[in-house]
Amino acid sequence: MQDMNAMQATHFLRLLSRLKPLMAPTLPISTSQQTKFILKSAYASMAYAAGPRRVWSRALVRRIRRNRRRPTMRIINKRRHVVRPRRRPAEGGSEELRKVIPGGDTILNGARLVEETSDYVQFLRTQVIIMKALVSSFSKGQHG
Amino acid sequence: MDLREKDKFVLDRDSENHLNYNPSGISADWQMGCVPTSNSNNSISMGVGQATSCPSASMVDSFSCSTLWDDHSSNSHNLGISLNTTTNASNNVHIIKPIPPPSRLDMGGWNPSDHISKDGVFQQTSIGILPPGGLSSQFPSDSTFIEQAARLSCFGSGTFTSMLSPFDTSNSYFTQSRRSDPNILEGHNRSNGEGSPMNSQKDTTSSQRVGEHGNTEFNGGGSGQEEIPLEKSVAKKRKRNTQEIEIGQPMNDKPTEISKENNGVGHKYEPNASSPLGAKNNGKQAKDGGDPAKEDYIHVRARRGQATNSHSLAERVRREKISERMKFLQDLVPGCSKVTGKAVMLDEIINYVQSLQRQVEFLSMKLATVNPQLDFNLEGFVSKDIRAGTSSAIGFTPDLAHHFLNPTSQGGLTQSGVFGVGPPSPDAFRRAINGQLNSPNTFKEAKHQMGISCDDDIQNILSQMGFGNNLPLNIQQDSNDKTRSSDGFTM
Numbered sequence: 001m002q003d004m005n006a007m008q009a010t011h012f013l014r015l016l017s018r019l020k021p022l023m024a025p026t027l028p029i030s031t032s033q034q035t036k037f038i039l040k041s042a043y044a045s046m047a048y049a050a051g052p053r054r055v056w057s058r059a060l061v062r063r064i065r066r067n068r069r070r071p072t073m074r075i076i077n078k079r080r081h082v083v084r085p086r087r088r089p090a091e092g093g094s095e096e097l098r099k100v101i102p103g104g105d106t107i108l109n110g111a112r113l114v115e116e117t118s119d120y121v122q123f124l125r126t127q128v129i130i131m132k133a134l135v136s137s138f139s140k141g142q143h144g
Numbered sequence: 145m146d147l148r149e150k151d152k153f154v155l156d157r158d159s160e161n162h163l164n165y166n167p168s169g170i171s172a173d174w175q176m177g178c179v180p181t182s183n184s185n186n187s188i189s190m191g192v193g194q195a196t197s198c199p200s201a202s203m204v205d206s207f208s209c210s211t212l213w214d215d216h217s218s219n220s221h222n223l224g225i226s227l228n229t230t231t232n233a234s235n236n237v238h239i240i241k242p243i244p245p246p247s248r249l250d251m252g253g254w255n256p257s258d259h260i261s262k263d264g265v266f267q268q269t270s271i272g273i274l275p276p277g278g279l280s281s282q283f284p285s286d287s288t289f290i291e292q293a294a295r296l297s298c299f300g301s302g303t304f305t306s307m308l309s310p311f312d313t314s315n316s317y318f319t320q321s322r323r324s325d326p327n328i329l330e331g332h333n334r335s336n337g338e339g340s341p342m343n344s345q346k347d348t349t350s351s352q353r354v355g356e357h358g359n360t361e362f363n364g365g366g367s368g369q370e371e372i373p374l375e376k377s378v379a380k381k382r383k384r385n386t387q388e389i390e391i392g393q394p395m396n397d398k399p400t401e402i403s404k405e406n407n408g409v410g411h412k413y414e415p416n417a418s419s420p421l422g423a424k425n426n427g428k429q430a431k432d433g434g435d436p437a438k439e440d441y442i443h444v445r446a447r448r449g450q451a452t453n454s455h456s457l458a459e460r461v462r463r464e465k466i467s468e469r470m471k472f473l474q475d476l477v478p479g480c481s482k483v484t485g486k487a488v489m490l491d492e493i494i495n496y497v498q499s500l501q502r503q504v505e506f507l508s509m510k511l512a513t514v515n516p517q518l519d520f521n522l523e524g525f526v527s528k529d530i531r532a533g534t535s536s537a538i539g540f541t542p543d544l545a546h547h548f549l550n551p552t553s554q555g556g557l558t559q560s561g562v563f564g565v566g567p568p569s570p571d572a573f574r575r576a577i578n579g580q581l582n583s584p585n586t587f588k589e590a591k592h593q594m595g596i597s598c599d600d601d602i603q604n605i606l607s608q609m610g611f612g613n614n615l616p617l618n619i620q621q622d623s624n625d626k627t628r629s630s631d632g633f634t635m
Contacts, residue, residue: 031509031512031513035505035512036508037512038508038509038512039504042504096490096491096494097490097494097497100498101497111462111466111469114466114470115469117493117497121473121493121497124497124501125476127504128504128507131508131511132507135511135514138514139514
């Protein structure tokens with residue numbers, strides 16, 4: 001796991017450093033835009049660190065790309081709509097869980113959903129830690 | 145670009161994971177479930193070729209079963225028809241000893257049903273093949289048939305529409321089953337045949353009860369799990385049937401079985417299930433007499449099990465898997481270990497995930513305000529950040545390692561544990577981190593990209609790490625406490 005944390009951290013920072021000139025060519029961008037950009041890159045680095053094996057990472061990537069893409073790309077996304085309605089009738093209590101986990105509604109198997117959830121939780125946690133450390137390092141750097 | 149790399153694996157993995165998702169999970173179960181049932185002493189012995197038909201039928205089972213019951217309602221008056229269909233359902237589900245059907249079958253009337261069931265699909269066309277009503281005379285010699293006859297007769301007399309609403313009509317089913325049971329079950333040796341439906345019924349009732357409590361998926365296997373060693377031999381196709389036709393076949397035997405066997409097994413919901421049954425009278429007494437005998441044959445019964453048994457078995461295994469993963473998730477989510485009950489735990493997990501997501505959003509906002517220029521200098525930040533952040537992250541990751549989620553080696557754990565020692569320089573520190581976590585290939589690439597060259601520094605740092613440092617693992621506790629991650633460990 002430790003390598004995943006570090007990888008996540010490196011990817012996150014790399015994303016931020018690389019994408020910043022692309023996303024915000026003009027420096028004075030609003031805080032909300034910055035927030036969104038950082039948030040996106042955070043999820044992107046999370047998904048990238050997790051790899052394509054995870055349903056949630058793929059769904060995250062799709063979500064990020066969907067936001068960035070033009071609406072003309074919707075045609076390609078039609079296949080997604082075909083896939084989604086397929087649902088297992090016995091969901092148990094996992095309906096809300098599917099809403100929370102990205103791409104969870106496409107996961108039919110309950111066991112797989114739990115697995116994805118735990119994986120997602122792990123990556124979320126490390127992302128939170130990374131960002132906390134970043135913020136603290138920034139504030140420390142600013143203050144002293 | 146990282147995003148482009150993501151595109152690649154999105155394209156590659158998206159379809160295949162979706163396609164492989166269910167079949168791999170389901171067919172594996174079916175394959176596993178089909179094989180052990182070869183030892184069962186089912187009265188109707190279908191060839192091993194049925195095993196192959198099971199996986200194919202597995203997907204269809206759940207849907208066909210419901211339709212099957214719908215058809216039954218129309219033919220409820222016809223015992224033979226209903227018997228035939230249920231037999232087919234059960235036969236299709238179970239892989240039985242490869243005994244040639246004619247030798248095993250006492251009734252000639254079952255031969256056509258054998259051929260039918262050999263197709264491996266629930267067939268309602270078989271209804272037309274069997275002589276209507278002519279089968280009842282043939283059943284007495286075979287316990288399984290008797291069971292099925294009993295169950296089917298109960299359904300025949302009852303209304304199938306109630307079956308389709310599992311959560312409301314479980315009681316009504318018991319009443320129906322009670323009435324017709326004594327007629328058919330008297331004088332028959334139902335030990336073998338009843339075992340499996342009883343077990344399966346137990347599962348279905350328990351699963352139904354769980355569903356009533358709102359946790360079908362996660363709690364349903366609770367009652368079934370105790371019988372896993374018994375029913376594991378039964379084909380897992382029963383799992384599907386139970387899921388779809390929860391009120392289906394087993395309803396008849398369930399009340400008595402539950403009262404007798406479940407108590408031994410310790411199911412929670414048994415009293416609930418048996419109480420409505422207690423109201424039943426004749427059927428129950430007739431069955432009670434046979435219950436002790438049945439209990440002796442539990443193992444046999446499980447193997448011979450009817451369609452529902454195999455379904456409940458498969459469902460049990462599935463629930464075991466889910467509970468296993470839930471346990472791991474429980475360890476991940478703080479404060480979940482105290483909670484018992486999957487519904488509350490699920491809520492906790494959902495809350496935790498949502499709080500984490502909110503935290504990420506909040507932190508990104510804070511990062512934006514702290515760093516308005518969005519100036520992320522990789523070299524310096526990685527060292528500082530990794531030292532502050534990942535060391536604490538690394539500290540608690542050993543707890544999270546799980547065999548099916550994190551197969552990565554934990555060789556660097558000890559080294560990472562002492563990561564908090566004050567390093568001579570940020571670069572060296574970063575190199576140390578990279579050296580520690582150097583197992584994956586991607587990290588080597590990251591190393592190169594970050595300009596780390598020599599491994600000698602890594603060795604030096606690693607030796608320096610030998611100081612030993614206790615990292616307090618407080619990661620889980622602080623929600624928005626930003627300073628804690630860096631202050632949490634002594635440098």
